Amino acid sequence: QKEVEQNSGPLSVPEGAIASLNCTYSDRGSQSFFWYRQYSGKSPELIMSIYSNGDKEDGRFTAQLNKASQYVSLLIRDSQPSDSATYLCAVGSGSARQLTFGSGTQLTVLP
């Protein structure tokens, strides 16, 4: 059973701070990693993908991947109240087309 684990939160950070969201996965064959943002009552929205060890930056977002530790994280710099949402970590293995999702971390950015 492939598992993706996330802290459910809620995680609260003040406006302007760095929010750090973490995710671990069980399948060592996993090759593709995605972060989605989901506002309450809405569908998941892709933030970014990462495939190689290290950091990948896109605007205020940085994804970090460590395959040896089976760990992926998302940093949100200069957090804004509009970043308040549930963040979903999704993992894909090379042999399977579908994504396996964690249960999400609820982030609240306090003004």
Added chain:
Amino acid sequence: DTGVSQDPRHKITKRGQNVTFRCDPISEHNRLYWYRQTLGQGPEFLTYFQNEAQLEKSRLLSDRFSAERPKGSFSTLEIQRTEQGDSAMYLCASATPSGGYTDTQYFGPGTRLTVL
């Protein structure tokens, strides 16, 4: 470039009724996925199409569930004899092939099903 669309957005039905949902993927995407999401959980994979071929189905997809993509464009998901446990958000996602990696999937707005 329009995104993935789903219809209806909300469906309320009585236990035992059949329901059908439609998904229209992004036009150039030949891969289409169905997921189901319940409150407090991440989406769970149901089934996957490449063009008109249904290539994979989850064990979550019981005999009451059937999906089609007849011409490789839009897809339908039908649930027969609905049960209260079928209440969930049904999400459709589409993608183009991404080489050796899992596809980058873009989700539609979802269909929220409530079974009374």
